[in-house]
Amino acid sequence: MGSLTKIARWIDYRLPVFSFIDHELRAYPTPRNLNYWWNFGSLAGITLVIMILSGIFLAMHYEPNVATAFDSVEYIMRSVNYGWFMRYLHANGATMFFIIVYIHMLxxxxxxxxxxPREVLWILGVVIFLLMMATAFMGYVLPWGQMSYWGATVITNLFSVFPFGEDIVQWLWGGFSVDNPTLNRFFALHYLLPFLIVGxxxxxxxxxxxxxxxxxxGIERKEPxxxxxxxxxxxxxxxxxxGVFALVWAYFIFFNPNFFGEPDNYIPANPLVTPPHIVPEWYFLPYYAILRSIPNKLVGVLCxxxxxxxxxxxxxxxxxxxxxxxxxxIxxxxxxxxxxxxxxxxxxxxxxxxxIHVTLGGISNQFLGQITTLYYFAFFLILLPILGKFEKTRPLPTSLSEPVLRKGKxxxxxxxxxxxTFLMLSPVSATEPTAPLPHEVWSFQGPTGTFDRTDLQHGFQIYKQVCSACHSLKHIRFIDLAALGYTPAEIKALASExxxxxxxxxxxxxxxxxLPNDIIPGPYKNEKAARASNNGALPPDLSLITKARVGGPDxxxxxxxxxxxxxxxDVQIPEGMHYNPYFPGGQIAMIPPLSDGLETYSDGSKPSVNQMAKDVVTFLSWVAEPELETRKKMGYKVLIYFIVFTVLMYIVKRRVWKNV
Amino acid sequence: MTEETVKEKTEPTRRDFLYLTASAIGAVGTAYFAWPFLDSMNPASDILAQSSIDVDLAPIPAGTAITVVWRGKPIFVRHRTPEEITAAQQVPLSELMDPEPDKERVKKGHDQWLVVIGICTHLGCIPTGNKPTQTRGKYGGWECPCHGSLYDTSGRVRRGPAPANLAVPPYAFVTATSIRIGTSEAAHG
Known part of the structure; x- marks a missing residue:
């Protein structure tokens, strides 16, 4: 007997950790006929661990303050080593966690x-689910974007229907609206609840x-x-x-990280403007539909x-x-x-x-919601109780080991x-922009797309000469421009201007x-100065513009x-406004910024308006996602790893299960 | 640990090889997965970018020093008078607590410029003496207000409790009147 075994025995005699692991994880007798639907419990456990891990490291950089929360998330995305990876892992992890848990519940x-005798097991599961929903909701508030803010407002207002509702809501907020105290406590609770979930x-x-x-x-085991x-x-x-799960998760992290997100959440929270299309995250949509389908506030919330x-x-x-x-x-x-x-x-x-659902005979969405809500409750309150009494069930097998039933299952x-899983990924909202967008071909799109350095430099030239007269780039430092191919000396000279x-x-x-490490200064000292110079309109910061609008670069x-x-x-355009069918409402304060012959590129060419627009959009897409190329490159390595991992595990599984 | 240990009767088989490969792949993957999290605690790109700064020496009058911040630390840049240089060069090494000739603490041909990290080597206080009006102690360099350590005009410790000389950071002259702190290579441009 080795000395390690001796030490292990000595410990185990006093603290039976090793017997416990052996008993509960190794020898633990499990039905031999579990199918793949039984994988999701352990997957949920692994996801929980990964969420806690990535969350702890994100919390080392995140700042729960209304003045800095949004920027600190961008700081994580742009400056922290692998920050974008941790954030996309965590944000998409919430979606993955819900997919796993929904399948597990179904x-x-x-x-x-x-x-x-598994009623308490189920009830504990429902408690976990409730804690998960609370955690996910509060986590969604932390980036302090528009959806964060208005999601927080709407959800906390749900409690106003109860007696003393106003007081409860003020207590939740720590003020008279969602504000800094709310964000602070949400952060504290978002950090706490996952550990309660572990418990x-x-x-x-x-x-x-x-x-x-x-x-x-569904029959109990009888024989060894x-x-x-x-x-x-x-x-x-x-x-x-x-392995299979990791492939799906990794695909979203590295190749489609904002698929489940709302562009509006890349706009900093504004307590005075609600976004036109406010929807919760996909995993809350069914409950949201029930709430909205019922025309009475109290009844809706209760339902x-x-x-x-x-x-x-x-x-x-x-x-x-x-x-x-x-x-x-039945x-x-x-x-x-x-x-x-x-x-x-x-x-x-x-x-x-x-x-209006045209394909469903022109019924309104509200009516469809009411029918489906009715069926949701009828399933639990009418069908389940009645079916058990009247349904004629098929004969049960006598033993788990009856081989006939196992084949192919x-x-x-x-x-x-x-x-x-793919069905569950589908109900993501598709909001129609004002006018249908023409689709351009972008070098950086698709799983292998990269930014063209010449386009980026041309785009930066247009930004600097045209856009920067009114717009800012408050998440970009001069030194970041090195990624466009500029040398340190060129950057220093540029900064000194x-x-x-x-x-x-x-x-x-x-x-x-x-200096090179400074943020590129914006054109205005503050918001009032910006509005005063622009007919009351505020030119938005362009750091995230292609992520913050539906349609992105297009x-x-x-x-x-x-x-x-x-x-x-039939369109009346007031003084100082311009007609642009792609802008919501059709009226925009920005004067047409580009015209032919406006700029000359360093190679002597005179770009057309379309060329300038294309270059500047390429540049702004880089500004919004400077990690894009690194992300895809890393993504391929991760995908290849998990393909190898999955195939290997499948082969090992086949070997191990050969004689069962 | 279990009582019974199941021993494979056969020699290493293809199956063993498969299990070993699978375990190794899993272990390597776990290690790689840990790296992004550990690396996220290293200095972020904007903090790394601050790791060198340029200092213009022209406005510093002889006999005084300025404090600049490099990596969150105070750096004393002192324009020494001829008398201070002579004092620093002529003191015998045997009189020093931490013997080091003055010429090794300045750049060749730039004797008038002394660049040191302005943190007392005792317990981390900031010594006084940058301006002629401040207390410099009897060796004419700096005096630490916390425990009275004295430094000379070369930033060397002359009276304890500090054990070592003020440290010289890596720096290089960019031009005759400007230096870059954070890099010891001669800068180009």
């Missing part, structure tokens, strides 16, 4: 996993290991050969599942809370003695129609209440999970030449090239 619903997860696992996992047949040890059988199966509250009573609402839907011919259909109903609710939530489950405010030795305000390009000097007959 699996329980389909196979009746919540039935005796409840431990209880969830204790309850799970008391009676062991349920299984696709019904069980296999958790390790290596399920560890390797879970690792294979992890929304009940839609989750009803889950606590599920073990008693479902009266069927048979657990698995496999043997419940419930099976009721279940899938419930899943479909949830997707439709999500779809309803993503569209405005006035939206596993692979079918895997295929269904894939289809299901600008003046920075400073204080001289006598304490008087003075000016000094800008929108900015269309705006720059889409001015029409003669507006249509």
């Amino acid at each position: 699996r329980g619903l389909y196979y009746g996993s919540y039935k005796s 409840v997860v431990v209880l969830h696992l204790v309850a799970l290991h008391q009676h062991g996992s349920s299984n696709p047949l 050969r019904d069980s296999i040890p958790f390790h290596p059988y399920y560890t390797v199966k879970d690792l294979f599942g992890l 929304m809370f009940s839609s989750i509250g009803v889950l606590f009573f599920l073990p008693w609402l479902d009266t069927s003695k048979v657990r698995s839907a496999t043997f419940r011919p 419930y099976k259909w009721v279940f899938w129609s419930f899943v479909f109903d949830c997707f439709v609710l999500g779809f309803v939530g993503a569209h405005s209440p006035d939206f 596993d692979r079918r489950a895997a295929v269904r999970i894939l289809i299901f 600008y003046k920075m405010p400073s204080i001289n030795d006598d304490g008087e305000p003075a000016e000094r030449p800008a 929108y900015v390009y269309a705006l720059l090239t889409g001015y029409q000097s003669v507006p249509p007959k």
Whole structure:
């Protein structure tokens, strides 16, 4: 016996950690017939750990203050080493976590996993889900963009329907509106709640290991050969599942990081302007749809809370003695129609209440929401209790080890999970801009796109000569321009053209030449000065413009090239405004900024308006996503790694399971 | 640990190789996954960019020093008078607590410029003496207000409790009247 084993024994005799691990993770007897739907519990656990880990490191750089929160997130994205990776991992992680947990819950619903003796296991799961929703909501507030702010306002106002509602809401806010105290406490709670989740997860696992996992047949294990040890059988199966999951997650992090986000959240919070299309994150859309479908405020809020509250009573609402839907011919259909109903609710939530569904015979979105809400509750409160009494179930097998039932189940489950995941990714809102945008071809788009350095330098020239007269770039330092191909000497010379405010030795305000590490100074001292010079309009900062508008680069390009000097007959353009069909409302204060012959490039060419617009949009896209090239490059390495990992784990799994 | 250890009867097989490969791939992946998080705690790009600064020497009158901030630390840039240079050069090394000739503490041909990190080597206070009107102690350099350490006109410690001379940061002359602190290479431009 080695000395390590001796030490381990000595510790284990006093603190039985090793026996515990051996008993609960290795030898733990698990039903032999679990299919791929049973992968999602461990995936949820792994996701929780990754979320906490990335969250802790993000918190080292984030500043929970209304004055600096938005900028600190941009600082993470641009200056912190791998900051963009940590943030995209964390933000997309929330989406991944909900996909995993929704599948995990629906699996329980389909196979009746919540039935005796696993009622408490299920209830603990619902508690975890509630804590997750609170955590996700407060996390979404932290970047302090427009959606953060208005999401926080709307959700906290939900509590105003209760008795003493106004007082409750003020208590939640710590003021008379969502403001700095709100942001501070949300940050504190966003950091705390995940650890509470860990605590409840431990209880969830204790309850799970008391009676062991349920299984696709829904009958209890009777003989020893019904069980296999958790390790290596399920560890390797879970690792294979992890590989597939990581591929999906990594795709979004590296190649489509803002797919689930709203462009409006790249606009700093403004307490005086609500964005025109305010929608919650996709995972809240069904509840949001229930809230909106009911025309009475109190009833709507109560229904929304009940839609989750009803889950606590599920073990008693479902009266069927048979657990698995496999043997419940009618419930099976009721279940899938419930899943479909949830997707439709999500779809309803993503569209405005006035939206008319032409394909559905012209019914309004509100009406569709009401039908689906009705079905949602009917499923739990009417169908589940009644079905258990009247449904004629199919005969149950006598043993888990009856081989006939096992064949092919596993692979079918895997295929269904894939289809299901993609369905869940679909209900992302598509808001139509004012006029349909023409689509340009951009060098930096697509999975392999990169920025053309010449276009970037030309674009910077246009920015400097034209845009910067009214717009700022407050997240870009001169030194960042090195990425455009400028030398340190050129950057230093460029910086010295600008003046920075400073204080001289006598304490008087003075000016000094800008240094390479300074932010490129904007044209105005403050917002009032900017408005005064622009007919009351505020030229937006351009650091994030291609991320902060629906349509991104296409929108900015269309705006720059889409001015029409003669507006249509039915449009009245007031003095000082200009007609541009791509700008919401059609009236824009910005004068047409580009004209032919305005600039000469260093190669002597005279670019056309379209060429200038294209170059400057390329430059602004780089400004918004300077990490883009690094991100894609790293993405390929990560994808290749996880493909190898997944294939290997699949082969190992096949080997390990050969004789089961 | 379990009582029974299951021993493979056979020699290393293709299966063992497969398991080892899978474990190795997993371990390497985990290590790579940890790196972005650890690296995120290193200085960010804007902080690294501050790691060198340029100082214009022209406005510093002889006999005084200015304080500039480099990497969050005070740097004393002192324009020494001829008398101060002579005093620094002529003191015998045997009289010094931390013997170091003056010529190794300044750049060749720039004897009038002394650049030191302005942090007392005892416990981190900032010594006084940049302006002629401030207390400089009897060696004419700096005096630490916390525990009374004295430094001479070469920034060398002459009376404790400080154990070592004021440190000289890496720097180089860009032109005759400007230096770049943070790099010891002769700068180009």
